[in-house]
Amino acid sequence: MLKLVDKNAERIRRHKRVRRIVSGTPDRPRLNVFRSNAHIYAQVIDDTKSATLCAASSLELKLENGGNIDAAKKVGAAIAEKCLAMNIDTVRFDRGGYVYHGRVQALADAAREAGLKF
Helix, strand or coil, X not given: CCCCCCHHXXXXXXXXXXXXXXXXXXXXXXXXXXXXXXXXXXXXXXXXXXXXXXXXXXXXXXXXXCCCHHHHHHHHHHHHHHHHHXXXXXXXXXXXXXXXXXXXXXHHHHHHHCCCXX
16 A cells, blocks of 8 residues: 655654644744755744744855755855854754755855854
8 A cells, every 4th residue: 555645744744743842932032944845944032022033044145056055055154144243152053854965954054164063
């Protein structure tokens, strides 16, 4: 018997499992990553206030191809720059249920190189 798998439903399930543990505080907000086929998005969230402190995306940066590793590196650097401008230097990384590989890893590495600690 063939099992039909909804990849996004499985990702959401993994994300909920991680979110039971990872939450953002005012001292250490959560850096959330979302990737689509065409773009990649990053948000820094304070879960105690349910507020997005800053955000960056390949759509906002008007990149020609927002769905590749180079775009993820630029978004990672942009989100780190915005965080440091708001005096946020330490965050919790939330990979959003995605495997820490490829675009997600590139975004995280670029944010670390730009000065964010996690």
